[in-house]
Amino acid sequence: FAGVSGRESVQRALSDKLSSIVSGMMEEVLDVKDMLERNLSAPTHKNMPDAASHMCWLRALKERIVRPMDKLRHTIPELLNNNDGWKLRVQHDTVLADIDEALSRLEHTWR
Numbered sequence: 001f002a003g004v005s006g007r008e009s010v011q012r013a014l015s016d017k018l019s020s021i022v023s024g025m026m027e028e029v030l031d032v033k034d035m036l037e038r039n040l041s042a043p044t045h046k047n048m049p050d051a052a053s054h055m056c057w058l059r060a061l062k063e064r065i066v067r068p069m070d071k072l073r074h075t076i077p078e079l080l081n082n083n084d085g086w087k088l089r090v091q092h093d094t095v096l097a098d099i100d101e102a103l104s105r106l107e108h109t110w111r
Contacts, residue, residue, distance in 0.1 A: 051106055
């Protein structure tokens with residue numbers, strides 16, 4: 001699909017679907033940002049201390065947006081070159097930085 005998706009005729013045929021993919025991914029990134037900002041209580045695991053449980057939750061949030069974004073970057077890189085794609089990349093990188101900061105803060109206080 002990666003080789004075919006670059007063709008102009010394919011891009012025209014899929015433009016609506018591709019824009020919905022970007023908007024869906026943006027919604028997902030914003031949902032993760034909202035959960036992080038509201039600091040939704042991380043589910044506690046029975047066999048883990050609270051800090052370790054919270055770190056697991058943060059890593060799961062990170063994975064929730066990293067894997068789909070990596071697939072988008074690998075499969076359809078042109079998708080991220082327009083205005084909406086640029087906004088998605090900026091928002092994605094901002095949320096990742098926030099998660100990494102929260103993880104490092106938690107790791108520092110846990111030690």
